[in-house]
Amino acid sequence: FKKRCQMRVPRRLCRPPQVSGIVLLAVGVWGRVSLAVYFSLLDEKATNVPFVLVGAGAVVVLLGTFGCFATCRGSTWMLKLYAMLLSLVFLIVLVAAIVGFVFRHEIKANFETNLNLALKNYNATVDQHSDAVDTIQRTLHCCGVQNYTDWEKTEYFTQRGIPQSCCKSQDDCSERDLKDLNKAKLKVFVDGCFFLVTSTMESKMSVVAGISFGIACFQLVGIFLACCLSRYITNNQYEMV
Secondary structure, X not given: OOOEOOOHHHHHHHHHHHXXXXXXXXXXXXXXXXXXXXXXXOXXXXXXXXXXXXXXXXXXXXXXXXXXXXXXXXXXXXXXXXXXXXHHHHHHHHHHHHHHHHOHHHHHHHHHHHHHHHHHOOOOOOOHHHHHHHHHHHHHOOOOOOEHHHHHXXXXXXXXXXXXXXEOOHHHOOHHHHOOHHHHHHHEOOEOXXXXXXXXXHHHHXXXXXHXXXXXXXXXXXHHHHHHHHHHHHOOOOEOO
């Protein structure tokens, strides 16, 4: 007696990996876009997690298609290969999430160093790091690394004072005021950017890591179904429909 395998089995096998792959892809893109300005002040190695998720998501979507094909063909070796490759992607995503969590303190230190360097070399012209500093200060309503007085140590301050991006109001923030720290205190944001940036990055990266871990575990469903279906075929309990 052979158990007939209804079409719902292939669908269940295809859906979990493909859905998880699309979600991983979306999370990776969202993480890269939403954190782009902060990543510009980090070393390249510290910004690879979103790319890992995007790559893993694309691979999982392709593997889902391969899994559907293997199911329709009823090929045991293809199903086993599919389960093995999906397990490999699962481990890669899991390791990426763990590495991002373990090295979060090193990422903070790296960001603080690069932010200080960006202030030192700030020129208010078309420069990636200077643009990033301006964007961060305008967006988070902050100024400097620890506080607004950090700008006093820069060459830019001796020439033009504190940058306009620190101003609470662009209409009430003259260059004369920005060259005087006492007057500038009433015109600019006084809190530093380092704490605000790291808090923002931690909250967003926590979302990315949490979703990635959940999706990685969800891939276990596809691996489990592939292994079970391969076993059914091997035991001659599967009939093509």
